[in-house]
Amino acid sequence: MNTNSWTRRLCWLILFSLTSLIFCQQSFALSCREGSNASSRTPVGTTLAPFPINSVAFAKSDFVAGRVLWRSETFTSTFTCWDTDNHPMGEDAYIYWNPWGDLSNIDSSLSIGVTINGKDYDAVNTQYRAQSIDLGAGTGPGTYTTCTNSILGLCVSSKFVALPNTTSFSFSIYIKATGRTPPTNYANLASARVFQVDGVLGINTSTQNSNYVANLTNFSNIRVVQCTPTVSIAGTGNNTVAFGNIPATNASAGKVERIIPFTVNANIAGGGCSGESLVISFSSPDVSSSDNTMIIPATKPGLGIYLTPKDNTSSKIKFGQITDFTTSAITKDTTIVSKTYNANLQWLTSSPSIGSFSSTATVNVTFK
Numbered sequence: 001m002n003t004n005s006w007t008r009r010l011c012w013l014i015l016f017s018l019t020s021l022i023f024c025q026q027s028f029a030l031s032c033r034e035g036s037n038a039s040s041r042t043p044v045g046t047t048l049a050p051f052p053i054n055s056v057a058f059a060k061s062d063f064v065a066g067r068v069l070w071r072s073e074t075f076t077s078t079f080t081c082w083d084t085d086n087h088p089m090g091e092d093a094y095i096y097w098n099p100w101g102d103l104s105n106i107d108s109s110l111s112i113g114v115t116i117n118g119k120d121y122d123a124v125n126t127q128y129r130a131q132s133i134d135l136g137a138g139t140g141p142g143t144y145t146t147c148t149n150s151i152l153g154l155c156v157s158s159k160f161v162a163l164p165n166t167t168s169f170s171f172s173i174y175i176k177a178t179g180r181t182p183p184t185n186y187a188n189l190a191s192a193r194v195f196q197v198d199g200v201l202g203i204n205t206s207t208q209n210s211n212y213v214a215n216l217t218n219f220s221n222i223r224v225v226q227c228t229p230t231v232s233i234a235g236t237g238n239n240t241v242a243f244g245n246i247p248a249t250n251a252s253a254g255k256v257e258r259i260i261p262f263t264v265n266a267n268i269a270g271g272g273c274s275g276e277s278l279v280i281s282f283s284s285p286d287v288s289s290s291d292n293t294m295i296i297p298a299t300k301p302g303l304g305i306y307l308t309p310k311d312n313t314s315s316k317i318k319f320g321q322i323t324d325f326t327t328s329a330i331t332k333d334t335t336i337v338s339k340t341y342n343a344n345l346q347w348l349t350s351s352p353s354i355g356s357f358s359s360t361a362t363v364n365v366t367f368k
Contacts (some may be wrong), residue, residue, distance in 0.1 A: 002146050007108060030199035031210045032081040032093050033058040034048070038164040043082045047209050050191070050217045057223040057276055057367040058182075065179030070222075071322070076117070076170040079197055079212055081138035083162035087299035090162040091118075091200045093138030099213065100198035103190055104128065109182040112216065114195060115172045122176070129203050135167045138199060172303055173216055181337050191217040194202045212325055216329055217318065225276065231365050235262035241343045251302065251352045258345040261310055266325070266365045268339045274332040280325040280339070282307060284361040287319045294346075295319070297359045302352030310340040319342070325365055 010186055033045030043147040052071050081093050095116070098104060103125040105113060116133060139162035173194055196203060197212045204210055235241035241262045250257055266278060288294040288304065293316035295305040307317040317323065326337055 002214075008187075013053075019306055020308045030081045030091065030093060030204075031084045031207075032079050032197040032199075032212050033214055034077055034079055034212050036078050036166050037080045038166050040080075040164070041082075043084065045080060045212075047211060048213050048215055051194075052217050052218040053082065053175075053216065053221045053318040054218075054368075055221045057225045058181065059225055059229070059367075062366055063224075065175040065177060067173045067177045067179055067364075069110075071174040072172045074172045076168060078168040079135075079164050079202070080166045081197075081199075084162045084210070086161060088141065088160040090141045090165075091138040093135045093167060093197055094200055095133040095135060096196045096198055097121075097127040099129055100191075100193050100253050101128055102189075102217075103192040103194060104191060106219070107183060107188070109178055110186075110222075111176045112192075112194060113174045113176060113179050114214075117169050117171075120174075125192075129198065132211070133227060135169060135197070136288050138165060138167065140165050155351060166366045171214075173214065175222075176220050177296055180205045184224055188223045189219045191215050191219070192225055205316065212213065225273070229273070229278070229365055230267040231363055232265045232267070233267060235258060235343075241344075243345050246303070246345070248352050248354055250352050251347050253347055253350050254348050256344050257303070257347055259342055260343045260345075263284055263338050263340045263345060264325075264363055266364070267335065268330065269335040270338060273330045273334070275329050276336060277329055278325040278365055279322040279368045280296050281322045281364050281366075282317055282361055283364070284319055284359065286359045294319060295359050295361065296348075297357040299355065299357045300351040300353070301355065302347065304348050305358065306344050306346065308342045308344060308362075310342055313342060317319070319361075320339045324368070 007215050030045040033043055033047055034049065038045050053070060056070055067189035079093065081091070097114075106112065106125055110125075111120045111123045113120055114124055115121070120132075141162060161291060192215070194214045194216050196214075198204055233239040233241075241260050243258050243260060245259055262279065285294050286295045286298060289297050297303065297305075308315060309317070309323075325339055330337065
């Protein structure tokens with residue numbers, strides 16, 4: 001009886017050990033790296049990509065909760081994932097925010113976000129290894145055999161793995177103000193890893209530097225200056241641009257019906273702006289989903305509005321992207337900086353809807 005009892009106990013121990021071993025092998029099954037390298041059977045490509053913050057300066061008044069202070073360029077990247085732990089059925093690749101926790105150390109006046117394929121994901125610095133976005137197939141079902149030992153050409157051991165796959169997405173990293181008072185500098189944090197591309201079962205903590213990580217660097221380049229620009233619009237009325245009455249009989253798809261100039265004024269009196277350069281961006285809740293240079297009024301009357309600099313009418317302003325507002329550094333005697341733009345009203349159809357329409361756009365002027 002003691003022998004049978006010992007036998008049952010031994011079986012349970014063996015079963016537990018085997019179960020634990022299988023789980024560990026499948027927990028971290030992917031190595032995802034930048035590049036189109038699916039033809040390679042071994043992982044290759046970039047695993048740590050730096051995204052440096054340029055030298056930027058902000059006024060304390062810029063630190064309004066929710067205001068975007070800085071945004072990187074938009075990058076479209078391709079990633080290849082390999083099965084490194086024998087998971088032959090394949091699995092999806094995921095994005096994990098703040099994969100190693102260092103992004104949690106940024107000053108409380110800042111919040112980090114990421115735009116993925118046009119969608120914003122705010123405050124990723126408050127998350128830790130949170131599984132957020134399914135990127136699709138990281139590896140696909142498939143097997144190949146590798147001889148680990150051979151006697152007269154006969155394989156006596158096989159390795160079954162999923163096939164490498166590639167996936168692509170566009171992204172940018174941005175910094176928002178939280179509304180809390182900023183320090184004079186951000187020298188306490190050199191860099192922070194924002195997100196990692198990894199497998200469905202979690203971050204590969206056992207083998208660092210095996211997966212793509214986006215690393216935000218140069219926090220010390222953020223400066224806080226004592227300058228408060230006040231922005232106003234000189235159009236046809238008080239911060240407005242009115243197109244007046246438009247005869248429906250004029251409608252012809254593609255035709256620009258009317259052009260109204262308006263001027264953006266940034267009052268920087270009070271000092272503290274000397275030596276700085278300014279940039280401007282426009283945003284609107286009515287931006288077309290298919291054309292980021294066009295505003296479509298909510299009532300959809302068959303008209304659209306796009307903006308151009310008055311000195312370069314062939315260049316349409318892209319909503320949500322920054323452009324230069326000043327062409328040189330501000331001098332100590334400057335009190336107002338101005339730039340004139342055109343609001344272009346264009347027919348989108350030859351059969352418009354009758355009635356009034358309006359749309360809202362926000363102008364943001366900040367430091368370069």
